[in-house]
Amino acid sequence: MIANENIQDQALENFKADKTEVTVFFLNGFQMKGVIEDFDKYVVSLNSQGKQHLIYKHAISxxxxxxEAEESTEEKSEE
Known part of the structure; x- marks a missing residue:
């Protein structure tokens, strides 16, 4: 692990690299499903239903x- 890289950045980088569909839960209870396109120190860019959303990290819970989606992807790759 790189000394400057934190757990949050590692997780986001893995989601981004694998194009994993994630559900984002916001502090106000709102939910959004999508694929993480990119992120930085302050924001996450999420592609949801063909639209790009720029989400401030401080709003994310x-x-x-x-x-199930992850398991079915693994089963297909094993075949």
């Missing part, structure tokens, strides 16, 4: 990944 949690990222989750649908395990």
């Amino acid at each position: 949690t990222f989750t990944v649908d395990n």
Whole structure:
């Protein structure tokens, strides 16, 4: 692990590289599903339903990944 890289950046980089569909939970309870296109210290760029959204990190509570979608992708790659 690089000394300057934190867990948040590692997770976002993995989601971005794998084009993983994530659900973003906002502090106000709103949810949005999409693929992370890019991120920096302050914002995350999320592609959701063909639209690009620039989301401030301070508004985000949690990222989750649908395990069923991830498992089906792994099964297809094993075939």
